[in-house]
Amino acid sequence: MTGYNKRETKYPMPVQDPFTRSHNFSEVALGYPEETAKREAARCIHCKNRPCVNGCPVAVPIPEFIGKIAEGEYEEAYQIISRASSLPAVCGRVCPQENQCEKYCTRGIKGEPVAIGRLERFAADRHFSHPHAAERPVSNGHRVAVVGSGPAGLACAGDLAKLGYEVTVFEALHAAGGVLVYGIPEFRLPKEIVAREIEELAALGVVFETNTVIGRLYSVEELKTELGFEAVFLGTGAGLPRFMGIKGENAKGVFSANEYLTRANLMKAYEEDAETPIFRAKNVVVVGGGNVAMDAARTARRLGAARVSVVYRRGKEELPARREEVEHALEEGIEFKFLTNPVEILTGPDGNVCALRCAEMELGQPDESGRRSPVMKPSSEFEFPADCVIMALGTSPNPLIRQTTAGLATKPRGEIVADEGGRTSLEGVFAGGDAVTGSATVILAMGAGKAAAKSIDAYFRSRPSAV
Amino acid sequence: MNRILSRKELNKTVTLLGIEAPRIAQKALAGQFIILRVDDQGERIPLTIAGCDRERGAVTIIFQVVGGTTIALNEKRVGETIADFFGPLGNPTDLEGVKKAVVVGGGVGCAIALPIAKRLRELGAEVHSVIGFRNSEAVILEEEFRALSETFYLTTDDGSRGRHGNVCIPLKELLEAGKYDAVYAIGPLAMMKYVALTTKPYGVKTVASMNPIMIDGTGMCGCCRVTVGGVTRFACVDGPDFDAQLIDFDEAMERSRTYLPFEAEAREKHCRLYRKEEAQ
Numbered sequence: 001m002t003g004y005n006k007r008e009t010k011y012p013m014p015v016q017d018p019f020t021r022s023h024n025f026s027e028v029a030l031g032y033p034e035e036t037a038k039r040e041a042a043r044c045i046h047c048k049n050r051p052c053v054n055g056c057p058v059a060v061p062i063p064e065f066i067g068k069i070a071e072g073e074y075e076e077a078y079q080i081i082s083r084a085s086s087l088p089a090v091c092g093r094v095c096p097q098e099n100q101c102e103k104y105c106t107r108g109i110k111g112e113p114v115a116i117g118r119l120e121r122f123a124a125d126r127h128f129s130h131p132h133a134a135e136r137p138v139s140n141g142h143r144v145a146v147v148g149s150g151p152a153g154l155a156c157a158g159d160l161a162k163l164g165y166e167v168t169v170f171e172a173l174h175a176a177g178g179v180l181v182y183g184i185p186e187f188r189l190p191k192e193i194v195a196r197e198i199e200e201l202a203a204l205g206v207v208f209e210t211n212t213v214i215g216r217l218y219s220v221e222e223l224k225t226e227l228g229f230e231a232v233f234l235g236t237g238a239g240l241p242r243f244m245g246i247k248g249e250n251a252k253g254v255f256s257a258n259e260y261l262t263r264a265n266l267m268k269a270y271e272e273d274a275e276t277p278i279f280r281a282k283n284v285v286v287v288g289g290g291n292v293a294m295d296a297a298r299t300a301r302r303l304g305a306a307r308v309s310v311v312y313r314r315g316k317e318e319l320p321a322r323r324e325e326v327e328h329a330l331e332e333g334i335e336f337k338f339l340t341n342p343v344e345i346l347t348g349p350d351g352n353v354c355a356l357r358c359a360e361m362e363l364g365q366p367d368e369s370g371r372r373s374p375v376m377k378p379s380s381e382f383e384f385p386a387d388c389v390i391m392a393l394g395t396s397p398n399p400l401i402r403q404t405t406a407g408l409a410t411k412p413r414g415e416i417v418a419d420e421g422g423r424t425s426l427e428g429v430f431a432g433g434d435a436v437t438g439s440a441t442v443i444l445a446m447g448a449g450k451a452a453a454k455s456i457d458a459y460f461r462s463r464p465s466a467v
Numbered sequence: 468m469n470r471i472l473s474r475k476e477l478n479k480t481v482t483l484l485g486i487e488a489p490r491i492a493q494k495a496l497a498g499q500f501i502i503l504r505v506d507d508q509g510e511r512i513p514l515t516i517a518g519c520d521r522e523r524g525a526v527t528i529i530f531q532v533v534g535g536t537t538i539a540l541n542e543k544r545v546g547e548t549i550a551d552f553f554g555p556l557g558n559p560t561d562l563e564g565v566k567k568a569v570v571v572g573g574g575v576g577c578a579i580a581l582p583i584a585k586r587l588r589e590l591g592a593e594v595h596s597v598i599g600f601r602n603s604e605a606v607i608l609e610e611e612f613r614a615l616s617e618t619f620y621l622t623t624d625d626g627s628r629g630r631h632g633n634v635c636i637p638l639k640e641l642l643e644a645g646k647y648d649a650v651y652a653i654g655p656l657a658m659m660k661y662v663a664l665t666t667k668p669y670g671v672k673t674v675a676s677m678n679p680i681m682i683d684g685t686g687m688c689g690c691c692r693v694t695v696g697g698v699t700r701f702a703c704v705d706g707p708d709f710d711a712q713l714i715d716f717d718e719a720m721e722r723s724r725t726y727l728p729f730e731a732e733a734r735e736k737h738c739r740l741y742r743k744e745e746a747q
Contacts, residue, residue: 172685174504174511174551182687211553213685217494239687243699250699250718252725256689262682267510275510275535276682277729351721398686399704 005042008111013118018331022301025186025270028328029093032115037122041070043107044114051104052116058447060084062101062116069119078127081120086155086446089128089193092121094184094291095443096322128196134203140164142460145229147214147401150178151442152433153235154201155449156456161204163457168229169206172213175266178237180442182266183258185295187302188325191265215400220408220429231428231456234416235449238395238434244287248345249391253279253353257288257296257392264299281388284308285356287342288392289318294325296390297334308334311384313341313361313374339363341374343381345389356384395439405429413438422452430456469503469552472525474545477607480532481575482541483517489524491516491554497586498560498579498676498708501526502684504551505539512536513681515579515653515707516555526552529578529607534730556684557707560674565592565648569641570616571634571662572598573654577608579676580653588615595647596620597637599658603628634658635665642669649674652711656723660716667712675711677702680725694718 068077105113241256267276289312348354360380409425432448473485572580620637621629
């Protein structure tokens with residue numbers, strides 16, 4: 001193959017400079033301009049093996065859409081992506097590409113891989129910036145309830161709506177989008193993008209019922225018996241925050257990342273005249289190393305914290321966060337304390353957190369996940385000052401559905417048992433996303449939602465009164 | 468959007484609203500709560516359901532005007548709407564097998580104690596109640612409690628009405644004189660703490676209804692965590708009722724003060740707005 005762009009590194013993403021962006025909540029990465037996108041797209045050599053596609057959890061035909069961008073056929077590029085992915089504008093921004101598509105890119109063997117994520121984002125943003133009409137499919141008369149409006153629910157609802165199902169999405173909060181609105185900050189995923197995706201689904205005929213909590217207002221059973229839905233998809237996510245169980249963890253000034261981020265993102269507590277309070281501290285410590293930890297740390301910085309430290313029990317190489325988020329955090333002056341684990345939270349006379357007692361860690365034998373598990377170094381304890389501690393230790397599946405749905409099989413930690421098509425132990429009840437896997441990524445949840453939509457369609461077709 | 472169907476000021480700082488919410492009215496049980504937002508920019512606040520009118524499709528809430536949100540809510544009039552009204556949340560109070568109970572209400576907590584007392588009566592239980600207030604001006608729901616109680620005590624801290632002192636004094640007398648299956652305490656954290664201490668020697672099951680700071684009410688934010696028997700529990704999905712003997716009330720009191728400076732600021736801001744309007 002000749003004629004490809006031989007540049008060995010990705011074209012840099014234009015970003016807001018670190019100082020400016022540490023004081024605002026606007027999006028950090030600004031997106032490729034058209035010419036840059038075309039040039040970056042030309043870096044793809046269209047190799048025969050297409051290893052990138054295998055690295056994508058939903059098998060987006062990557063070389064094809066990149067080829068269209070190189071040719072300037074942007075809408076076609078978008079259409080190619082959207083046949084495999086429900087949320088291209090979101091995934092282009094939040095997917096851990098370095099562990100997926102880009103990890104396997106042939107160009108990455110020598111130099112940097114093609115910037116697949118940035119190109120996906122470009123195609124999606126381009127699509128939304130140009131007017132387009134969604135065609136409303138003809139209804140097949142069958143009603144499906146989707147519980148939860150996060151990535152899994154939105155993907156499932158979208159695919160079912162395109163097949164002609166009448167879909168109602170039930171959301172407990174006052175705004176639809178799940179983790180995309182309460183969890184991921186504005187500076188990483190503008191809420192306008194989520195709103196656009198939801199409008200797009202509404203244009204397909206999907207009905208959104210916010211302020212409706214399934215498991216309390218209606219049980220899963222009542223969705224069928226009282227409200228007349230023939231199938232139910234549970235995309236209730238993994239929202240229940242984990243804590244360490246250490247002394248002082250319930251002191252004033254200790255928050256779950258979910259609480260801190262929900263106040264900032266969903267409730268817009270960072271705005272001057274916001275009615276929802278958020279704890280403003282000078283010296284913030286975030287415990288954890290995933291994307292949520294980075295989001296919390298960078299939010300704290302933007303809320304005016306003078307010093308923000310991320311405390312992580314493993315090393316830099318083991319950080320589960322997207323590489324770009326770690327780099328952005330470092331640029332914004334976030335400090336990292338690796339191989340460090342809190343053992344106690346200390347409080348001052350005012351009842352507020354004043355310090356963390358931490359232990360140094362070293363990496364021992366690999367655990368079942370293949371990561372080397374950290375072991376505490378003897379007599380290595382030290383105190384680390386903090387007036388606010390944010391726990392970003394992962395989440396467990398929301399308990400409401402399993403507490404109120406008889407016969408729904410779940411695992412000991414609360415995950416709903418479902419096969420790869422999302423079929424649960426109850427007939428006509430499907431599940432997918434973090435509710436099934438425990439906390440994972442947007443794209444895996446989206447993929448699970450799409451797989452469940454296929455199973456739900458097959459379920460209707462196999463019934464005596466087939467579609 | 469939910470319409471306000473009725474409004475009544477119970478005293479200077481406590482107001483009752485009947486909110487149009489037919490789906491919630493159908494399903495809600497005693498002890499459950501709702502979360503509301505007054506307007507699109509508003510804060511989400513939890514309020515325990517004080518009653519339901521299934522025929523009218525109305526849910527009653529009773530609240531004390533304390534901060535920015537409750538000030539705004541108190542300004543709403545019949546016919547006006549609020550942005551969001553969401554529930555029912557939390558587990559209903561477990562009244563199974565209770566034949567004789569003491570219901571203890573403190574201040575605006577009486578609004579939550581009343582539906583529990585009513586439900587107990589519906590289930591055929593004998594209800595004794597003790598309700599306490601700061602002073603005579605703060606008294607609410609006196610007639611309602613009196614009407615359904617076998618014995619009824621009203622206390623005020625300053626003695627301006629009923630018995631002088633706190634709720635624990637008549638509660639202790641009741642426990643000395645008779646045997647009860649359960650004591651339900653709903654009120655300020657300090658009151659519930661002392662109710663638990665009072666009932667402890669009698670070994671009677673004592674339930675406290677917690678009303679911590681909350682955002683989502685569905686188990687997501689962890690803001691409402693309460694230490695119960697040394698274990699962290701979430702009031703929204705595990706509660707709001709817990710065994711009062713096991714609750715770490717001191718921690719809960721400390722946690723409830725997290726946003727006090729912010730609330731004071733909100734009140735001040737609101738007052739400034741008023742002053743400005745008056746000056747114009």
